[in-house]
Amino acid sequence: MTASPVLSVRKLTKLFGDRTRPEAVNVGVRGVSFDVEGGEVVGLIGESGCGKTTLGRCVVGLQKPDDGHIVINDTDLASLSPARMRTFRKAVQIVFQRPETCLNPRMSVFTFVKQAMRNFDTVPRGHERARMIELAQLVGLKEEALDRFPHQLSGGERQRVAIMRALACEPSLIVLDEPTSALDVSVQAQVLRTLKDLQREVGTSFLFISHDVAVVRYICSRVMVMYLGVIVEEGPSEIVLGHPVHPYTQALLAAAPRITPKPGPHPSLKGELVLADVGPGECPVRARCPMAHERCRTAPPVTQLPEGHRVACWLAADAATDGPISIQTPSKKVPQ
Amino acid sequence: MADVLFSIEGLTIDSVRGGVRRRIVDDISLSVERGELYGLVGESGSGKSISMMASVGLAASGLEVMAGSVAFSGRALPARNQRGLRGNLSRGVSLLFQNAKGALNPFKTVDRQVERALRRSGRQTDPRAEVEVLFRVVGLNYRDFRGKYPHQISGGQAQRVAMACALATEPALLIADEPTTALDVTTERELLRFLARLCEEREMAIVLIAHNLSLVSEYCRRLSIMHAGQVVESGNLKTIFADPLHPYTRGLIAAVPDVDQPRELVPLIGNVWGGPEGIERCRFSHRCQFATPVCEARHPPAIERAGRAVHCVLYEEVPA
Structure with missing residues (x-):
């Protein structure tokens, strides 16, 4: 099969x-x-x-x-x-x-x-x-x-x-x-x-x-989000673009222009994609990530979440080791 | 309409190419207030850029301005007088284009280009010092960019340098022609936010030309929607987006994919200039599912309806 x-x-x-x-x-x-x-x-x-x-x-x-x-x-x-x-x-x-x-x-x-x-x-x-x-x-x-x-x-x-x-x-x-x-x-x-x-x-x-x-x-049906040559998040579209876990995906999504703008503050990235800001062996998003801290100086492991959703971020890794991460899974019904 | 800075009245432009005359801008009017971010939206070829360029005296060769007038800071001039318009508006209006790298001189460092813009504006006593200020205004660190050539900087940074040049004359009006098309979403958002802040802090008016409605949705208060050289709907953005009246406006909104709630896209059929030529008609009629013989006979004047002006016979009388 x-x-x-x-x-x-x-x-x-x-x-x-x-x-x-x-x-x-x-x-x-x-x-x-x-x-x-x-x-x-x-x-x-x-x-x-x-x-x-x-x-x-x-x-x-x-x-x-x-x-x-x-x-x-x-x-x-x-x-x-x-x-x-x-x-x-x-x-x-x-x-x-x-x-x-x-x-x-x-x-x-x-x-x-x-x-x-x-x-x-x-x-x-x-x-x-x-x-x-x-x-x-x-x-x-x-x-x-x-x-x-x-x-x-x-x-x-x-x-x-x-x-x-x-x-x-x-x-x-x-x-x-x-x-x-x-x-x-x-x-x-x-x-x-x-x-x-x-x-x-x-x-x-x-x-x-x-x-x-x-x-x-x-x-x-499925998306991969790429940053500086690595895939930082991937999974089914409705999960990755509906309930993103990686700060980079969240920022990318928040920046997208909309007919009806979302109210409230948006997660945003600092500056632009600049290669010089990234040191070897660290998380590539670190220089621009709003949630970056010391640990991001070593590249995060890829965390497996339900439904083939994979995220390369320490935040997701932490949440996963504490127990099953609670991500709202969207209902199967297609919104009208 | 308290404090109108810039207004276009009945602008009509023909293109004359190879002896063939075509009306490419047909009786458009709009007015922009001081400190306002105004949106001008339509597909490519709908005449947005051409009308804005002609309104500041920069009609391209092969175009003939037939009628209309342009008022800026209280002084009105006939649009046919392109040279006069240039003279009247050059000090108060700046332009920003889609391709920022194309707008910069590849042989000169970016700081020299900004300095030159300042010198030519003739209003700064110390252009050198002023360059630093301008770089700070557009959010670039002067020290990092001094001595850099356009090819050494990113598209977003180039657009900011072009902004610095545009701001050198301290314009009251900025015409931004699809300034973010070549940029990434993240940089695009930053630039739009920056433009909105300029309007607020400097009381500068901006006309933002775009082909995507979702771009103007966040920061513009009012907009005009153009199709094939005609304004089809104009007024308050929130009112229009909440309840679009013109079939073309509806079509444009339905064609934009939604990130949050994916839905089936309904593309507009046909293209902008597909219908019969040379007759007085609503130029959307060949693409419109509601078209009637009346639409083939004339383009209706602005009808005030539900807080905006719409040019469509559907709203002319009580439906039978």
């Missing part, structure tokens, strides 16, 4: 050195482990510079990790020869933040997507057009759009083409790197709706990278 996960990442590390300060904590990903199950939508949130894009790029093989394993459908990426890697890329596709940078301005949508189909032989020759019309419908594009060029499309339509190209490869996993942050709210709503419908119909797994907690809450 329990199938193996589509994506399994173990102790993934990818650091970017700063030659002038070799002792400092580097940007990138530091020993991250997680799984994405078949058909699951997992969100990865964090501020710019926290390493979320690096993680996404490692997963699709655009960057070579320094250490750790990335296993996709039981195949370790590191074990693949360059030739096999090329055909293996079919399994994981990526959609970037700015669709205009990934579309070819000199190719019509049809030619562009056909290239992806040919590349991996996902559709027999001669059947491309029919399949493309199906895909266009799936991502909410009109059939006429297939013969247009990128400059004749709106931002939302371009992003749909990028999603369509990814789907044309019939991947098991699509990494979406901030797919809607360059779009207007109304267009964002359209694309998010499309993604949600798609996910239901096609069943592809998504790794959804974003800095917008509201968007992630809307589309993802």
Whole structure:
């Protein structure tokens, strides 16, 4: 019954050195482990510079990790020869933040997507057009759009083409790197709706990278909160974003803009994400955490809470050793 | 409307490109009081930036101001007189843009840029000393930033430096055009809070241009919502958010995902400029589920209803 996960990442590390300060904590990903199950939508949130894009790029093989394993459908990426890697890329596709940078301005949508189909032989020759019309419908594009060029499309339509190209490869996993942050709210709503419908119909797994907690809450069933290359909190969306335990998640959530602002004081972080403030071996959030104290100079262990909720914070660790932590579990009813 | 600092009356702008004339701003009016944080919201391409730029005399080439007037500090000028507007407003109005790093000169250190802004304002006797004060005002430590180039600082810090330049002239009005779009949520919130404080402490008025309603919700008291060059609804923010009347306002609110209570998103259909061109009509009609033949014939004038002004025939008469 329990199938193996589509994506399994173990102790993934990818650091970017700063030659002038070799002792400092580097940007990138530091020993991250997680799984994405078949058909699951997992969100990865964090501020710019926290390493979320690096993680996404490692997963699709655009960057070579320094250490750790990335296993996709039981195949370790590191074990693949360059030739096999090329055909293996079919399994994981990526959609970037700015669709205009990934579309070819000199190719019509049809030619562009056909290239992806040919590349991996996902559709027999001669059947491309029919399949493309199906895909266009799936991502909410009109059939006429297939013969247009990128400059004749709106931002939302371009992003749909990028999603369509990814789907044309019939991947098991699509990494979406901030797919809607360059779009207007109304267009964002359209694309998010499309993604949600798609996910239901096609069943592809998504790794959804974003800095917008509201968007992630809307589309993802599980979230991971990343800070300076480590995951500080993860678990089901309604728990992590409904009743966050980590001070960083709480602050991130409080900072999110809302139509109806929350009254009262908000937990907030000091300053900005600055690498220089973090010493080796300490909790990465310490420099900005409103609750930091002496003990945070050593990195906290990961505490397991009910329902697959994991938190890397001393506060959660303390609460857990005192006995079962009392977290309000939201009722299963979906709020109207 | 006690102390109006800045007001736009009937501003109308055409774009003329390749011999084709299109009306891109259609008879918009708004007024901002002293010390007020005013929101101007709409999708990209709805004409928010274009109208604000034209109202301070910075209409881009290819745009033709057809009608309207702009009053600032009690002095009104026709909007067609762009040069006159620039002269009248340049001392009292500052601008803040979306891309702060693009607004700064990459070849000059940030402190020199702020100093230059101070010198050009011509009102400081000792610009050097004043630079430090300005850095403190925008929440940056002068010692850490002296001698730094724009590429060495973060986006949020660059936006603060741009703020310092904007404040150098001690403006009475600041036009902030999507100042937080390129920033993280945490930095975004700090910047908005800072703008709100400026309004309060310095009696400075700010027009905050945004495409996301949730951005203006916390700090603005009043707002205007624009669609395809027309103002569709304007008035007190709390009143409008509690009970939006115009179908477009409702659509915008329904399109914003909610962090606290996730609900299904209802996207607006179509795009801003999708409808028929060149005729007098409500420009939302091609996207509106309540559209009637009347909407295709004219854009209704402002209707005072439930504490705000709304431009929609739905509210014109008692429904039949």
